[in-house]
Amino acid sequence: MSRPRLLRSTAVFSAMTFLSRIAGFARDVVQAALFGAGSATDAFTIAYRIPNYLRRIFAEGSFAMAFVPTFSAIKESGDRAALKDFLDHIAGALFAVVWLVSGLGMLAAPLIVGAIAPGTLNEPGKFELASDMLRIVFPYLGFISMVALAGGVLNSFGRFGLPAVTPVLHNLMLIAAMLFFTGYFDVPIMALAWGVLAAGFAQLLLLWPALGRLGLAPRPRINFRHEGVRRVFKLMLPTLFSSSVAQFNLIVGTLFASLLVTGSQTWLWYSDRLVEFPLGLFGVALGTVILPHLSSRFAATDGAGFSSALDWGLRQVLLLALPAALGLVLLAEPVVTTVFERGAFTALDSTMTAYAVIAMSLGIPFFMLTKVLAPAFFARQDTKTPMKAAIATVVANVVLTIAITTPLWLTGTPGAHAGIALATAIAGAVNAALLWRYLKRDGLYQPSPGWGRHLLRLMAGCVAMAVVVLALRAWIGEFSALGEWMRWGVLLGVVGAGAAAYGAGLLLTGWRPRELRFAG
Template sequence: MTDREQSPPAPVDESDKAVAPKAAGLMRSGLVVGAMTLLSRVLGLARDVVIAALFGAGQGADAFFVAFKIPNFLRRLFAEGAFNQAFVPVLSEAATRGSRREVRELLDAVAGSLAAVLALITALAMLAAPWLVWVFAPGFGRDPEKLALTADMLRLTFPYLLLISLTAFAGSTLNTWNRFAVPAFTPVLLNLSLIGAALALTPLFEEPALALAWGVLIAGVAQLAFQVPFLARLGLLPRPWPDFAHAGVRRILALMAPALFGVSVSQINLLLDTVLASLLAAGSVSWLYYSDRLVELPLGVFGIAIGTVILPALSRRHAEQSREHFSAMLDWAIRSVLLLGLPAALALAVLAEPLLITLFHYGAMTEHDIAMAAMSLRAYALGLVAFMLIKVLAPGFFARQDTKTPVKVGILAMVANMVFNLILIWPLAHAGLALATALSAFLNAGLLGWLLKKQGVLVFQPGWRRYGVQLLGGCTVMGVGVGWLAPAWSEWLGWSVWMRAGWLSALVVTGAAVYFAWLATFGVRLRHFRMKS
């Protein structure tokens, strides 16, 4: 797998020569990450369909979902959140200012320390599996057989935390050297492993769902093994050796502490929203889940992709003390997010019912469910641009090794979210919870942007007024056109799946064509979004 953004492989010697990565095209890198993320999301949907078809909602499926949820929760909390935010800036600084030997020593110490801590946690978790299951799913305690099955599965799935954390370490290193395609493709292997295990290994077990637990373990090994050759090609494959006294390891741990707290705050926020939704009418949790799944698609493909490629680039500019280029990159990221986020949010709002019908209106999903989920989808769509802005503004702090400020802003946003929840839940029910999330996201993004501007880190480049008018015009024409062409959603209910998919595809393609044709007519060009890292 290759990217145009790849620079020639660095030499593998242990000289004192600096090993700073060469510049890469940020837009191209973002498109690569976005495309891989889209592939992963599509395969994730296929995975869910296969698991639902083979295992339904029985005891085995329940046991697997809990056994996978525990290491997966810790992965989101630790590997892909706090560790990445702390590790990339420190590694970028070492690559920019230090020698090859210093970079290798940092990689060896971090890999060894990370592996040692997680190996100990994994061993303890496997020994304490029944108690962990009871903590995360106390209701299973009433069924000893179900509890034992889940504990057996957890002993297979928990090593995934160790493997995926080392994979995150490898992926963060590759991202720092502008190799974005490999880490972005890696999550696809989890979905392929689970689909393959469900189809091929199920007949081998007395309890068929055990095949899924083995699929998770196989995926962890495959994801780590997939990235190792690319690290070796760069001459950056570490020789793990725990060294908690290493200055780089100590700095990463210091930066991780507030970042861990920040990720925890986000998870608590989601939990509280779910608790409130569970107190509303039956189906409220599901309506929010389905609408959130649709918002996550453009957020992952656009917002998270740009946030992924900009963090190592900003970290290098900070290490080089290139303040002007740092600010220009943030401005570019905001422009890019608005270019894609505004029409995506508008499309979700205009096509809410057709999207939900095409994807979910099968079996037990009723017309009432569609109407209710569409309400929360429109509320979430209102906040989509804010969700994306958070993903590109927060790296402006992380790259400068400031993990405390985004946490403080996140706590304020969480408190605001709870206040909005209590105000909006009464008149708008579940849609009020979605709207509260959107409003708190705007508060979060606004505070991050204001602080970056106040600190002189974010300086808006010329041309914003003209750009805003261009985007507003394009979105208006697209929204009016798609809304006029789309049949009433009641008609969609009687169509076959292929007719629904065909109409939806035609509307999306037409809307995109109208939007970008308008921008091109009024002077927006691709070259305006070229930015080197």
């Protein structure tokens, strides 16, 4: 896949992901308005995080990082029968494992909630509600893992659109569950848990037939001794941490947040949702598109092409991540107020969420860099090196969370949950730095000329953006004083002006759009 093709594929993936993120924001708006940031919403957040963390292992995280290079290598050999045989066996093995894990998770739901959110043990109502919802949402893991298998196959054939758009269906079904089914439950938020389960099944129904159109619809066969299955699971083991370190850090945050005031879980959840917007739109898109390309370059022993594609990905990440992070830091409270503050979501909730958004946004460039750096190892079927970085990152996150959050908690400082977000951001920087160091050490990546000039242009764009955004904020005044529709109009205007200023800063310092296609 050439760099222009990489650009087109990334653009397609980003466009589809943009639709998903817009639907996700609509879902969050409805959820915030209906349920606010109380005990019930905290309970759902706890329950929903667990299958989402496991999803990073058995779906688009650890499994995808092991499956796609293996699948690509067999595909490059041209043996269609071997490809289909491998797909049948890996589908059977994945199906058996994820449904076993789901069953065990449903049985052990109270133990799991008590382990990752020990603070709920002192709140019986929240603990029982979180346990009940976890039993409902756990089978979502089985559906979404098979969706990820289908998505990995389609991505390997350069078909990124449908896998990227399926999350739209997920969000739309959750919106429907909240709007039309809450009245059927004694505890209205239970409708949201059932919506998650239904959404996983609907995504599978949408995506699975696409494999048939490729002539690769799997007929699952269970044989854990199959060579391809053994290779994938062997590659997966070291990636259990490395491919899901950000989610694992959020689990650590969930544990600490359970000890803080009611609402902390929800404030962190909404801040994570805002940070996930640029991360999913650009970082995940680049990482997803570049992995099959890097895998094919490695299989073809094209070291120069491997390094060149990686260099292209890193430049595009910083081009998009720096203004995204800066924009969220400068506009955290206006964004939260505009998107979430209505109904049961109060001005206090907006302020507390904004604190976490500012702290976590500092990690956006590093989270996005990791999305491109990690596939460089997985494409070579090297899963041990990212694991080393992941272990160090998790340790750093735990230490930083304790060091930053504990004093805030003990002194009763408002916004102690933002310390958890800041620790997550710094840990993200540690992860990216270690992966970069290992790539350089192993001689896998040689930066193309022009990096110094590229960084200076990005800095100029960010300075121009900051000046414009801060000037407009000072002129507009307090966002909460504006009417709801006025908030949206003003916010979009400020975001557009900031983006224009960033682009102007780039152009005035010599950056040209053709650099999106060709590195250097």
